Amino acid sequence: MSRISDSTVRRLSHYYRVLEEVAAEGQRLISSHRLAEREGITSAQVRKDLSCFGSFGRRGLGYDVDHLREQIRGILGLSRRWRVAIAGAGHIGSALIAYRGFGEQGFDVVAVFDTSPQRVGRPLGDLAVRAMDSLSARDAIDVGVVATPARAAQDVADAFVAAGVRGILNFAPRKLRVPPAVALRAVDMTMEFESLSFALSQPRSARRPRSAP
Amino acid sequence: MSRISDSTVRRLSHYYRVLEEVAAEGQRLISSHRLAEREGITSAQVRKDLSCFGSFGRRGLGYDVDHLREQIRGILGLSRRWRVAIAGAGHIGSALIAYRGFGEQGFDVVAVFDTSPQRVGRPLGDLAVRAMDSLSARDAIDVGVVATPARAAQDVADAFVAAGVRGILNFAPRKLRVPPAVALRAVDMTMEFESLSFALSQPRSARRPRSAP
Numbered sequence: 001m002s003r004i005s006d007s008t009v010r011r012l013s014h015y016y017r018v019l020e021e022v023a024a025e026g027q028r029l030i031s032s033h034r035l036a037e038r039e040g041i042t043s044a045q046v047r048k049d050l051s052c053f054g055s056f057g058r059r060g061l062g063y064d065v066d067h068l069r070e071q072i073r074g075i076l077g078l079s080r081r082w083r084v085a086i087a088g089a090g091h092i093g094s095a096l097i098a099y100r101g102f103g104e105q106g107f108d109v110v111a112v113f114d115t116s117p118q119r120v121g122r123p124l125g126d127l128a129v130r131a132m133d134s135l136s137a138r139d140a141i142d143v144g145v146v147a148t149p150a151r152a153a154q155d156v157a158d159a160f161v162a163a164g165v166r167g168i169l170n171f172a173p174r175k176l177r178v179p180p181a182v183a184l185r186a187v188d189m190t191m192e193f194e195s196l197s198f199a200l201s202q203p204r205s206a207r208r209p210r211s212a213p
Numbered sequence: 214m215s216r217i218s219d220s221t222v223r224r225l226s227h228y229y230r231v232l233e234e235v236a237a238e239g240q241r242l243i244s245s246h247r248l249a250e251r252e253g254i255t256s257a258q259v260r261k262d263l264s265c266f267g268s269f270g271r272r273g274l275g276y277d278v279d280h281l282r283e284q285i286r287g288i289l290g291l292s293r294r295w296r297v298a299i300a301g302a303g304h305i306g307s308a309l310i311a312y313r314g315f316g317e318q319g320f321d322v323v324a325v326f327d328t329s330p331q332r333v334g335r336p337l338g339d340l341a342v343r344a345m346d347s348l349s350a351r352d353a354i355d356v357g358v359v360a361t362p363a364r365a366a367q368d369v370a371d372a373f374v375a376a377g378v379r380g381i382l383n384f385a386p387r388k389l390r391v392p393p394a395v396a397l398r399a400v401d402m403t404m405e406f407e408s409l410s411f412a413l414s415q416p417r418s419a420r421r422p423r424s425a426p
Contacts, residue, residue: 006408013407017386021364040388076407077414095312101304105406142413151234167409173230175253183412185405192398193318194226194289195219196380199396200355201290 004052004075011041011049012072019069031062082107082167083140087156088147089114089122089129092171092189096147097125111139115152132156135163143167150174217265217288224254224262225285232282244275295320295380296353300369301360302327302335302342305384305402309360310338324352328365345369348376356380363387 004012015035022030032043032050050056050063055071057063073079084107086093093112096102102109112124113132120131135141144160146153146168153172160168167183170176173190217225228248235243245256245263263269263276268284270276286292297320299306306325309315315322325337326345333344348354357373359366359381366385373381380396383389386403 004411009408009411010404012411013386013404016407017363017403075411075414077410078407080410080414082410082413091312091314091317095308098311099304099308101403102406104304105403106410107406143409150230167413169405169409173226183409185409185412187400187402187405189400190230190314190318191223191226192382192400193315193320194229194291195222196356196382196396196398197290197293197295197319198217198222198225198288199398200295200380201288201293 008049008052009076011045012076014041015046015049016069016072016076016078019065019072023065023069028065029062030065030068032057035063078106080106082142084109084143084145085111085113085135085139085141085160085165086145086147087113087132087135087160088149088152088172089116089119089124090147090149092147093145094124096145096171097127107143109145111135111141132159135159137162137164139163141165143169146170146172146176148172221262221265222289224258225289227254228259228262229282229285229289229291232278232285236278236282241278242275243278243281245270248276291319293319295355297322297356297358298324298326298348298352298354298373298378299358299360300326300345300348300373301362301365301385302329302332302337303360303362305360306358307337309358309384310340320356322358324348324354345372348372350375350377352376354378356382359383359385359389361385 018035032046035046036043053071053075055063055068086096086109089112097109111130112127113130113135114120115132119129122129141163142165144165146156148156150173153170153174154176157168157176157178161178161182165182168176168178170184170186173188176184178184231248245259248259249256266284266288268276268281299309299322302325310322325340325342326348327333327342328345332342335342354376355378357378359369361369363386366383366387367389370381370389370391374391374395378395381391383397383399386401389397391397
């Protein structure tokens with residue numbers, strides 16, 4: 001259990017979603033076949049993943065939906081709350097403040113920072129934008145969200161690390177360097193948009209088939 | 214020029230960002246070394262990429278920033294506008310409507326759809342939410358954004374394809390199947406959040422170093 005690979009975590013995320021769906025439909029038991037469905041995962045892989053943390057289905061019956069959901073919820077850390085700060089009160093920062101799914105996944109946005117004197121002090125959602133240099137370890141931030149322009153992203157990440165964050169979620173279109181003890185994940189919307197824009201610009205004959213990501 | 218791989222497109226995205234930064238700093242010339250900077254790209258790769266579309270720097274001087282920026286802008290299709298419809302007026306759909314970066318990248322959101330009778334007819338940004346089944350080829354949508362729960366995502370994608378979209382941007386945590394002629398890109402925020410939540414939940418000793426994505 002101490003070494004779970006990124007790809008296993010991603011499969012657990014998938015199982016969790018399927019379990020939420022079937023729970024909403026009122027089902028109490030689920031087969032490994034149904035858990036594998038639609039993601040290129042085999043039912044043997046499902047059974048292997050779940051046996052790793054001690055969950056065994058009953059032959060011909062399957063897995064208990066509620067029990068398995070709570071187990072995976074615990075493993076993914078979804079029953080805990082994390083204090084989140086957003087750096088960058090621009091387009092992406094504002095959209096993230098508006099994105100309630102953030103909170104549903106255990107991330108509570110407790111501060112938003114910017115370097116622009118025009119933005120500092122202004123309200124954004126329920127918060128007032130703070131000056132970037134007012135961030136300190138006293139804020140007790142768990143996760144720093146980088147939502148700045150690319151050129152500012154590494155400085156902001158460094159400031160988050162100095163303030164003791166344990167994870168960084170990067171929306172800026174720039175690779176970041178952080179110490180190994182800090183978890184780093186990235187969502188590069190700009191690149192997906194540009195890649196889509198490129199694909200749309202091609203004449204139909206030149207476009208190559210591309211499988212679903 | 215007719216076959217540009219996904220990885221080349223991603224490098225072009227990167228060059229475009231660097232060019233925007235140096236243009237904002239007032240620079241008129243840029244070296245292949247500076248274009249390669251910070252992304253694990255070699256300057257030889259930069260020169261190869263750029264020579265493919267006929268742009269050659271001058272030895273000891275480099276590339277003309279404005280000219281190169283306009284060239285890449287054209288190749289990525291960023292000087293064109295695309296008509297976008299969002300399916301799903303929930304958390305992600307609302308955040309996307311609030312996200313102005315969408316418009317800056319040439320994507321004009323012209324319609325937003327939902328299946329919920331509670332949401333249809335309500336205002337969202339400058340638009341009124343329309344019933345999902347009112348989508349048709351007459352809407353002339355270029356890009357459909359899937360921002361629904363996972364269980365509805367494939368049906369919505371099928372409806373977009375039937376209405377003649379050329380590209381789909383999927384924010385739902387579910388792999389989608391579309392015909393090869395339709396460009397598909399995905400932004401899986403849920404999975405990044407869950408992966409981060411998992412990493413934060415691990416005791417520090419068990420966390421493995423992970424390079425920047």
